[in-house]
Amino acid sequence: QWDFETIRTVDPWGTEVGRRFRGGLRHWNMTVQWWLAAYVHRRGPRQYPVLRNAWTMLASAYWHGLHGGQYLSFLTVPLWLAAEAAAEAALGGYFGVPLEQLGGWKGSALRGAQWFLKMRAFEYLSMGFVLREAAATLHFWASVHFCLHILPL
Secondary structure, three states, rough: OHHHHHHHHOHHHHHHHHHOOOHHOOOOOOHHHHHHHHOOOOOHHOOOOHHHHHHHHHHHHHHHOOOOOHHHOOOOOHHHHHHHHHHHHHHHHHHHHHHHHHHHHHHHHHHHHHHHHHHHHHHHHHHHHHHHHHHHHHHHHHHHOOOHHHOOO
């Protein structure tokens, strides 16, 4: 009746090796991701994807507990999702093909840079979970000049 896929919650390969920020999120805590998609995300306003993502991340933050640092991290996710989508669209328009189809050293370099930025963003945002308090999280982010808030902007 039940198999491993029923209870598997993390896909480490998809989380660590995938190049997209959105993909990394989808492969982490997959059972919660499914619930959030089915019961929160789909009920958000379709015409405003950033607001829809913020609504979903707010629900996810509440799910994880009442820790200010986690709320700050979760509410930064829509910024990264929007930046990733805009960058992929701009690069696709510039090169005439989607980033995953761009060949040669340019495609490899751009996909590698995207993976590198995704991993740095995950590390940066994880501080809200490590430190938990909003003041401590903001203090850390200030010590690195909010660099991974400024970059997606």
